Amino acid sequence: MADYPLDALDGRTPIEAAATPAMDRLVAQGTIGQYCPIPEGMPPGSDIGNLSLFGYDPRATFSGRAPMEAANQGIALAADEVAFRCNLVTLADGRMHDFTSGHITTDESRVLVAALNEALAAEFPVAFNTGVSYRHLAVVRAGAAASDDALAAAQCTPPHDITGQDYAGYLPEGEASTLIRAMMDRSRAVLAGHPVNVDRIARGLSPATSIWLWGQGRAPKMARYAELYGKTGAVVSAVDLVKGIGVCAGLQVLDVPGATGWLDTNYAGKVSAALTALETLDVAFIHVEAPDETAHQGRIDLKMQAIADFDRHVVAPCLAWAERRGDTRVLVAPDHFTLISTKTHAGGPVPFALYGPGVPASGQTAYSEGVAATSGILIRDGHRLVRAFLGDAAPAL
Numbered sequence: 001m002a003d004y005p006l007d008a009l010d011g012r013t014p015i016e017a018a019a020t021p022a023m024d025r026l027v028a029q030g031t032i033g034q035y036c037p038i039p040e041g042m043p044p045g046s047d048i049g050n051l052s053l054f055g056y057d058p059r060a061t062f063s064g065r066a067p068m069e070a071a072n073q074g075i076a077l078a079a080d081e082v083a084f085r086c087n088l089v090t091l092a093d094g095r096m097h098d099f100t101s102g103h104i105t106t107d108e109s110r111v112l113v114a115a116l117n118e119a120l121a122a123e124f125p126v127a128f129n130t131g132v133s134y135r136h137l138a139v140v141r142a143g144a145a146a147s148d149d150a151l152a153a154a155q156c157t158p159p160h161d162i163t164g165q166d167y168a169g170y171l172p173e174g175e176a177s178t179l180i181r182a183m184m185d186r187s188r189a190v191l192a193g194h195p196v197n198v199d200r201i202a203r204g205l206s207p208a209t210s211i212w213l214w215g216q217g218r219a220p221k222m223a224r225y226a227e228l229y230g231k232t233g234a235v236v237s238a239v240d241l242v243k244g245i246g247v248c249a250g251l252q253v254l255d256v257p258g259a260t261g262w263l264d265t266n267y268a269g270k271v272s273a274a275l276t277a278l279e280t281l282d283v284a285f286i287h288v289e290a291p292d293e294t295a296h297q298g299r300i301d302l303k304m305q306a307i308a309d310f311d312r313h314v315v316a317p318c319l320a321w322a323e324r325r326g327d328t329r330v331l332v333a334p335d336h337f338t339l340i341s342t343k344t345h346a347g348g349p350v351p352f353a354l355y356g357p358g359v360p361a362s363g364q365t366a367y368s369e370g371v372a373a374t375s376g377i378l379i380r381d382g383h384r385l386v387r388a389f390l391g392d393a394a395p396a397l
């Protein structure tokens with residue numbers, strides 16, 4: 001949701017330009033400040049930003065994207081296993097032609113992943129798990145071919161970072177690279193000429209020519225939320241990664257029909273699931289993805305719509321509910337910047353707003369990056385924001 005001022009909006013940010021009466025009311029009755037979801041020197045990813053927002057120090061807990069996705073799929077990693085994100089990709093003419101294999105369907109992927117398991121499992125210490133579309137997981141067992149330390153430390157490149165580029169210079173590096181590269185090589189022979197690909201080519205679609213392994217790590221060492229903060233809770237999200245953090249934290253992960261991670265998501269269903277959960281649990285975490293996705297597309301109009309929709313369909317009913325009850329706090333916060341100007345993420349402090357018992361009124365009238373920057377409140381260790389949220393006292397100024 002957070003962004004920089006844009007010329008096209010006369011120097012305003014999308015939050016400042018969008019209609020956000022509920023968030024503005026939340027700020028007027030509560031506090032606004034800044035917090036840093038991305039620790040200095042770490043990449044501004046949703047994995048790291050959301051760990052902070054959940055109250056986990058990314059420096060101590062982050063072990064890769066794949067292990068959290070594995071947790072969400074119910075895949076428990078043994079101590080000697082390392083999970084890799086396994087994209088089905090289209091390599092052509094020595095280049096990363098398409099990191100999604102033309103957004104290959106899950107049904108097609110399931111057939112290809114089965115073929116990969118059949119061919120590679122006998123030769124390599126690996127098991128593949130079908131995910132959604134082009135996004136799968138490979139679980140590699142440590143052994144003679146590579147230690148778990150070497151597997152975890154291998155330098156792997158996200159395929160979406162090298163679209164259109166020569167991929168040879170981006171193949172895995174490090175001690176375990178021989179094994180990882182060998183599996184990727186072998187996959188190309190299995191996938192070449194596979195009936196699923198023959199059919200895709202005949203329909204003018206990109207075939208899945210190779211697996212691409214990246215984002216790996218061991219099982220994250222995360223204390224249960226209940227142990228850390230003494231609270232029970234639930235997570236509502238359309239995104240595997242966020243749900244995976246919830247699983248690792250020991251929170252209830254609620255499935256909401258029609259939660260898409262896009263502008264057409266089922267906002268009412270998400271809010272209703274969260275408020276129902278609060279009848280028996282202490283904390284509900286509602287994650288909305290559309291402001292991020294629309295910013296990745298560089299669409300100012302759609303990002304403003306996503307923010308206005310979030311305000312109207314998520315913040316407004318939650319704030320009204322909390323106002324009626326009088327015993328509930330509401331926190332609004334992005335997990336990182338996603339910039340219209342670059343169509344990608346950025347680090348740095350983002351605005352949060354906190355309302356509820358014990359939180360003094362700020363006297364401010366708007367939720368925005370600029371108002372937060374002049375608030376005098378900056379939580380540098382972003383994972384400490386949750387203490388202000390859950391604590392009895394007001395956030396430290």
Ligand SMILES: [Zn+2]
Nearest residue numbers: 292293296338
């Ligand atoms: Zn993003």
